Amino acid sequence: MARIIAVGRIKERYLQEGIAEYAKRISAFDNIGFVEIKDSGLEEEGERILKAAGDDYVVALAVGGKELSSEEFAAFVKKYSDKKISYVIGGPEGLSEKALERADYTLSLSRMTFTHEMARFFLVEQIYRGHMINAKRKYHK
Amino acid sequence: MARIIAVGRIKERYLQEGIAEYAKRISAFDNIGFVEIKDSGLEEEGERILKAAGDDYVVALAVGGKELSSEEFAAFVKKYSDKKISYVIGGPEGLSEKALERADYTLSLSRMTFTHEMARFFLVEQIYRGHMINAKRKYHK
Numbered sequence: 001m002a003r004i005i006a007v008g009r010i011k012e013r014y015l016q017e018g019i020a021e022y023a024k025r026i027s028a029f030d031n032i033g034f035v036e037i038k039d040s041g042l043e044e045e046g047e048r049i050l051k052a053a054g055d056d057y058v059v060a061l062a063v064g065g066k067e068l069s070s071e072e073f074a075a076f077v078k079k080y081s082d083k084k085i086s087y088v089i090g091g092p093e094g095l096s097e098k099a100l101e102r103a104d105y106t107l108s109l110s111r112m113t114f115t116h117e118m119a120r121f122f123l124v125e126q127i128y129r130g131h132m133i134n135a136k137r138k139y140h141k
Numbered sequence: 142m143a144r145i146i147a148v149g150r151i152k153e154r155y156l157q158e159g160i161a162e163y164a165k166r167i168s169a170f171d172n173i174g175f176v177e178i179k180d181s182g183l184e185e186e187g188e189r190i191l192k193a194a195g196d197d198y199v200v201a202l203a204v205g206g207k208e209l210s211s212e213e214f215a216a217f218v219k220k221y222s223d224k225k226i227s228y229v230i231g232g233p234e235g236l237s238e239k240a241l242e243r244a245d246y247t248l249s250l251s252r253m254t255f256t257h258e259m260a261r262f263f264l265v266e267q268i269y270r271g272h273m274i275n276a277k278r279k280y281h282k
Contacts, residue, residue: 014154014158017154018153067253069252069254073253093282094282112210112251113211113270118266122259125255125259140257141255141257
């Protein structure tokens, strides 16, 4: 069971559609859930995120986190696929210190910064890609 | 004048929309053009790409290229903004040796692999972000 806990709503329709598409594809491999945290300032967002994550294995997406190749990330997806895992994405201000400290792992998708909305899209694509790699199924580049 | 020379068509409507949105935004700063190369096998695609690129400054997007932060990429965008620059994205098989050899610069957007269609979307977002950074204008994360 994987969950994506993220601050704020996805405003762009094309990103909503892209995320929905990959969520549907992921569901063939694992349960995937989404929790949207209200945009409410860094500290309160952090509190809400931690409450939502409970005792899940928490992966924070943040600049300065570890960069993995898709193959390395696939091994990661495999390792935690029978556990409760929460991927946590902050809002425009990022994640509070407290949320970052609570995280079991900190992941960076790229050295480049992109919007937190795009980060959700990239992440679902990589989770799907990870499942496809683990299942040794062909998936285009 | 920046051009994105890429192999194959964008099939997903949501990616078409995302790319169009950023192309529109970029056009406030610089001319941006798109050239779609027919999916025709690695070698022929490479030939067509090189023909389309002419004597532009050529940036190949490829795994193993240099990873830049958005700020570093913004400096790059600035440096080549009054020149003719072509960003080149291969198809599912990547780029031919010849195309890679011709490139003046090789850029990697992430250690992760994603679809070549998504690469086009990421790239336009980063070009736009680069212009916004150079113009010292606020743009969300």
